[in-house]
Amino acid sequence: MxxxxxxxxxxxxxxxxxxxxxxxxxxxxxxxxxxxxxxxxxxxxxxxxxxxxxxxxxxxxxxxxxxxxxxxxxxxxxxxxxxxxxxxxxxxxxxxxxxxxxxxxxxxxxxxxxxxxxxxxxxxxxxxxxxxxxxxxxxxxxxxxxxxxxxxxxxxxxxxxxxxxxxxxxxxxxxxxxxxxxxxxxxxxxxxxxxxxxxxxxxxxxxxxxxxxRPRREDDYDDYDDFDGYDDYDDDYDYDDAEAGPAASMEEPVRRKRRNADTYADHQGGAPVREAAPQRGRGVITIYTLAEGQGSGFDQLANAVVAHVAEHEPDTLMFACHTVPSAPLQRIVYAMYRDELAREEHERQPHVVEFARRGAAFVVATNVIELSLSGAAASDGLAAMLLPH
Structure with missing residues (x-):
């Protein structure tokens, strides 16, 4: 018995x-x-x-x-x-x-x-x-x-x-x-x-x-409950609000003080004076080669991270994902940042880290080209074309 x-x-x-x-x-x-x-x-x-x-x-x-x-x-x-x-x-x-x-x-x-x-x-x-x-x-x-x-x-x-x-x-x-x-x-x-x-x-x-x-926790990660686009995939990436406290879901994306920023505490009289600092744009072109039949899944992730970048990263001047008509298994992501610090902040964002982690399941090869801005011209309608309302 x-x-x-x-x-x-x-x-x-x-x-x-x-x-x-x-x-x-x-x-x-x-x-x-x-x-x-x-x-x-x-x-x-x-x-x-x-x-x-x-x-x-x-x-x-x-x-x-x-x-x-x-x-x-x-x-x-x-x-x-x-x-x-x-x-x-x-x-x-x-x-x-x-x-x-x-x-x-x-x-x-x-x-x-x-x-x-x-x-x-x-x-x-x-x-x-x-x-x-x-x-x-x-x-x-x-x-x-x-x-x-x-x-x-x-x-x-x-x-x-x-x-x-x-x-x-x-x-x-x-x-x-x-x-x-x-x-x-x-x-x-x-x-x-x-x-x-x-x-x-x-x-x-x-x-x-x-x-x-179980929710994954990183030092700088936000709550992903409101991040549409990742919910259809195999890992649960929500934070444990019981451990983090009631303010966990109210955390903002990673923000760091810019190197040329001033505070009134730095000056003992008069208005703050901003030190001159050159703003050199930084760009990155990333070429992804996808596995057969994985284009739809990758595009959903890319669309989600593009929306999050547009909402939370003012110093990421452009972040666009392109398809290649002559190569259906390729995707090209072009990013332009205000300066090197903006690029560092972008790469530390939770949605970017999660995009890289989840996107690896769809990608068989990745090529990265780093750019340093030497000259540029852009029309007033560029933002309206990239971010239609």
Missing amino acids: VTVGLAFVSALVGWSATAALAAYAQRRPGVAAVAWLVAALGMTVGLSAAVVGAMFDFGDLTFRLLQIGVSLIGPLYLGWGALEYAVRSFQGRFTSRLFVTAFTIVPLVVLSVDRLSGRFGAAYPGLADHYDLIPRVLVNGAQTAAVVFLAVALVAAARRRGGDRVADLSVLGLVALSLVLAVTVGRLGLGPGGPVLMLGAVAALWGACALAA
């Missing part, structure tokens, strides 16, 4: 986690979220079959469902979701999808129809207790692929710069824990200890997804 109770609790937690992941994947659609949802669903179906097996002894169907969910679907999609979460390379993601397809279909068919041997009991059975050599080899291959996916994701997250690295490594650490526990139970069974470890595996995955959805 202890095993039955533990199996029931682990299955109940599994369904709760699956429901939570389904809600998150619907609200913030993304490949990583869907992959982890499939992993949770696979493990939960296996755990539900294990409840029946623990109550009435395992049989062919309950054993197969348990092993397919815990040994195959769970680990494979945990690892793949980790790679999709951490790796921005289109080629890497495409290759991983090919491997996931191969390591899902073939082992799934073999595990469903291959002959079983041995006698069943009420305890969680191990993979080798009833499957022959070929199913074990296929499962080993799928689990090895999952470990490779996870290792690549950890390396990519560790090499990333910025405040997101620690959070990403924490998410991947919990995913790794879930994967290890699922593989251990699938291989060894462990009797009454099996449902306990699977409870930990499901809880770790639940925690990883909750942490991935």
Whole structure:
């Protein structure tokens, strides 16, 4: 009865986690979220079959469902979701999808129809207790692929710069824990200890997804709740107002005192005198080469950041994204700043940092050309053309 109770609790937690992941994947659609949802669903179906097996002894169907969910679907999609979460390379993601397809279909068919041997009991059975050599080899291959996916994701997250690295490594650490526990139970069974470890595996995955959805905080970041254009993508980038206090959502974009600005406190009489300082415009041309079929997603991000720059960056004199009729997979972003300080302020803005982070999922190559203004002419209608009302 202890095993039955533990199996029931682990299955109940599994369904709760699956429901939570389904809600998150619907609200913030993304490949990583869907992959982890499939992993949770696979493990939960296996755990539900294990409840029946623990109550009435395992049989062919309950054993197969348990092993397919815990040994195959769970680990494979945990690892793949980790790679999709951490790796921005289109080629890497495409290759991983090919491997996931191969390591899902073939082992799934073999595990469903291959002959079983041995006698069943009420305890969680191990993979080798009833499957022959070929199913074990296929499962080993799928689990090895999952470990490779996870290792690549950890390396990519560790090499990333910025405040997101620690959070990403924490998410991947919990995913790794879930994967290890699922593989251990699938291989060894462990009797009454099996449902306990699977409870930990499901809880770790639940925690990883909750942490991935948790608001990211940087020293200078604003609340992104009112930033239209990013809400359709796979990461939740809202601030935790409970931690930041009631004024969190009222923060302004990053502003720094300009080098040639004066304050009355700097002068002990009379009006402030502004020191002469040359204003040398700075420009940057960034050429993005997009992955096939990613133009719409990139354009939504670009339109959102253009609107935010226009509203909050008076010293960014121009920020425009151009399509290239002769090259549909290219986008050219042209930016002109009042001076070097204005450029620095622009690059530190939360919406710009978020644009670079999210845009990497759509881009396969980037070329940057820096410009220093030596002379210019512009018509009075330039602003009206670029920013129509």
